[in-house]
Amino acid sequence: MSPSREQPTKEHFGEAVDRAFSYLVSEFAFRREPMPDDPRDIRVAYSSPAVRIVVEGTNWGLNTRVALGRSSSGGPFENFDLLDLVALRGASGESAPARGTIKRGSTQLEQIPYYARVLRAIGQDILVGDFSVFPALHATVEARARSLK
Secondary structure, eight states, rough: OOOOOOOHHHHHHHHHHHHHHHHHHHHHHHHOOOOOOOOOOOOOOEEEEEEEEEEEGGGGTTTEEEEESSOOOSSSSOOOOHHHHHHHHOOOOOOOTOOOOOOOSOOOOHHHHHHHHHHHHHHHHHHHOTTHHHHHHHHHHHHHHHTTT
C-alpha cells in the first residue's frame, strides 16, 4: 500500500517528528517547544541551552525542512537549512536528496525520518553546541542569495 499523498494533520506531523527526533530529547537534553497555535503553521521546534532545531512542514504538505541555529545569541535565529549542511558534509551513508525533495513522490511523513537520521549522522557537533561550521553555512546562504540576484 502506498503512502497517502494528503497533507498530514498537524497532530500527525508532530507525532512523526517526535518519533523520529526523539534522540534530541533522550540523548542531547533538548526540550520540545510548544507548537504554534496557528493551524497553518506546521512546525515542531526543539531547543537546548545552546541550539535550536526546527522541523517545518512546507509546500502544503509536500515537503519537510529542518532548520538549525543557536537558541539565543542576542540576535535572530540563524535558520540554516539541513540540506546546506548535507551539501557541505555529505549525507553520511544516506543518499543525498535533490534540494527540496527526498525522492520523487515522497511524502512529509517519509521525509521526516530521513532528516532525523541525517542530522544525527552529520550534525552531532552542532547538537552539542559546536558552531564552527556556521561560517561555511552562512557563506553557502550568501552565495545562493547572490546567484539569485
